[in-house]
Amino acid sequence: MSKIEVCLTPALLDLYPIENSIVVVIDILRATSSITYGIENGAEAIIPVMNVEDCLAYADQGYLLAAERNGEVVAGYDFGNSPFSYTAEKVAGKTIVLTTTNGTKAMHLAQERAYQVVVGSFLNLSAVCDYLKKENKDVLLLCAGWKDNFNLEDTLFAGAVVEQLQGDFTVGDDSSVAALDMYQLAKGDLRGYLQKSSHNHRLIKLNIEEDVRFCLKIDVCKAIPVLQGEMLVALA
Structure with a gap:
């Protein structure tokens, strides 16, 4: 039976042999949620x-440039990582070059060794879980965290995936058990549970509550972004 494990922060990724694993990169607030929503809404590709x-290297190729640091849009760029910047009206048929504080770094680290890298969010939770069941390979849920530290929201999503897969996979580590316990405690009111998180306090200062609530919606999307070369595209 294939196993599922949870890496609570990219700083621990070297501890996991992932050469034959599908790595699900998780950055709920907000990179992987926005990437999923953008691919769902017809973006041709997103380049993390x-x-x-690094975004500037693509400035003359007609791509949209998106840059976020510490939750805010970097001055001079088209947008950051709010999911509401990734509507069909803005991104359909377009390629976006994106850099974020945590999520895009985690993707690059995973890509160096992983069998495959896909993007997970609450928005595409069931689609991701169904795909992982079908592929039946070892899975590592990689939480992007916050600047290499543990965070609550990514771990909650990891727990949601473990809950759906635990009957089909061997739960391989204590991080998976902890993530599952945390999700089962919080799933009745994810937003209420996250009121206590450190990232919540950062985001309150940015006045983006609407973004947070959207990123916690479950199964809004069917698209699964997959990293192919330098680009995230829709999984065929």
Whole structure:
């Protein structure tokens, strides 16, 4: 039986052998939620890059440039990582180059060794779980966290995936058990549970409560973004 494990922060990724694993990158607030929503709404591709400066290399290719640091849009860029910037009206048929504080870094780290890298969010929870069941390979749920630290919201999503897969996979580590316990405690009121999180306090200062509530919606999307080369595209 394939196993499922949870890596609570990218700082721990080197501890996991992922060469034959599907890695699900998780950055609920807000990178992977926005990426999922953008691909669902017809974006041709999203290119995750590590640094703000890396976006500039694509400036003359007609792509939309999106950059976020510490929850805010970087001055001079088209938008950041609010899901409401990734509507069909804005992104359908377009390629977006994106850098964020945590999520795009986690994708690059995973891509160096993983069998496959896909993007997970509450918005596409069931689609991701159905795909993982079908593929029947080892799974690592990689929480992007906050600047290499543990965070609540990504761990909650990891727990939601473990809940759906535990009958079909071996639960491989204590991080998975903890994530599952946390999700089962919180799932009746995810937003209420996250009131206590450190990231919640950061986001309150940015006045983006609408973003937070949207990112906690379950199964709004069917699209699964998958990293192919340098681009995130819709999984065929």
